[in-house]
Amino acid sequence: MPESREPSPTASVDAAREQRHAAREQQFAAREQQFAAREQQFAELRPLIEGRTIAVGVCAGIASYKVCSVVSALAQCGAQVTVAMTADAQRFVTPLVFQSLSGRAVIASPWESASPADPQHIRIASAVDLYLIAPCTMDMLARLAGGRCDDAVSLLAASIDRSRAPVLLAPSMNEAMWRQPATQRNLATLRDDGFAVLDPASGWQACRSIGPGRLPEPDELLGAISESLRGRAAP
Numbered sequence: 001m002p003e004s005r006e007p008s009p010t011a012s013v014d015a016a017r018e019q020r021h022a023a024r025e026q027q028f029a030a031r032e033q034q035f036a037a038r039e040q041q042f043a044e045l046r047p048l049i050e051g052r053t054i055a056v057g058v059c060a061g062i063a064s065y066k067v068c069s070v071v072s073a074l075a076q077c078g079a080q081v082t083v084a085m086t087a088d089a090q091r092f093v094t095p096l097v098f099q100s101l102s103g104r105a106v107i108a109s110p111w112e113s114a115s116p117a118d119p120q121h122i123r124i125a126s127a128v129d130l131y132l133i134a135p136c137t138m139d140m141l142a143r144l145a146g147g148r149c150d151d152a153v154s155l156l157a158a159s160i161d162r163s164r165a166p167v168l169l170a171p172s173m174n175e176a177m178w179r180q181p182a183t184q185r186n187l188a189t190l191r192d193d194g195f196a197v198l199d200p201a202s203g204w205q206a207c208r209s210i211g212p213g214r215l216p217e218p219d220e221l222l223g224a225i226s227e228s229l230r231g232r233a234a235p
């Protein structure tokens with residue numbers, strides 16, 4: 001009787017199991033590397049961010065989900081983070097998400113006040129080391145350029161002395177909205193007025209077009225925050 005060259009059914013089951021095991025080991029190793037890279041990044045950010053009071057204003061842009069990671073990273077690096085949101089921003093991400101990530105109350109309306117004797121926006125505005133507005137919508141750019149302050153995000157911006165604490169705007173919108181003369185005019189006004197405007201990234205947009213107007217990735221926003229704080233006296 002000639003010997004069969006076919007592997008036994010048990011041998012092929014064992015080989016498949018080993019392959020799955022090896023793939024899982026590779027996934028674990030890749031995840032470990034990601035954790036290590038993240039730890040390294042936080043170790044570099046911490047000296048600039050730890051102990052700082054940072055406000056983050058969130059507007060009604062599709063990219064607001066990215067700002068959750070920014071707030072979480074700032075909190076993990078030891079910043080006291082207060083989030084302010086426009087009413088429409090709360091249609092995209094709930095205040096509860098930001099409250100949980102920052103560990104602090106979210107300013108969801110200009111009418112919220114911790115105490116009548118201590119209006120919340122003034123207290124926070126005078127304490128912040130930096131204010132990031134991200135995503136900063138086309139409408140918010142127009143409101144800020146016009147000096148309006150009728151929502152929690154612009155009211156906080158209006159109350160911050162920019163010679164003391166930088167206000168960073170991270171505009172994010174569809175490329176046609178980005179190219180509008182009104183948007184470009186407002187950006188020029190805001191730069192003249194002393195706001196720091198972060199360039200948007202270019203690429204895929206949620207509206208299925210490709211072009212400028214993407215919110216920079218969370219790591220880039222964190223980099224911009226730490227660069228702005230570098231050289232400014234820590235508390």
Ligand SMILES: Cc1cc2nc3c(=O)[nH]c(=O)nc-3n(C[C@H](O)[C@H](O)[C@H](O)COP(=O)(O)O)c2cc1C
Pocket residue numbers: 058059060061062063086087088089135136137138139140151172173174177
């Ligand atoms: C699904 C959806 C996504 C939107 N994404 C953006 C955006 O990325 N950028 C922007 O400027 N406006 C965007 N808008 C329009 C704004 O949400 C709208 O102008 C809003 O009133 C702005 O509110 P706020 O600036 O008070 O947060 C979007 C609207 C919808 C319905």
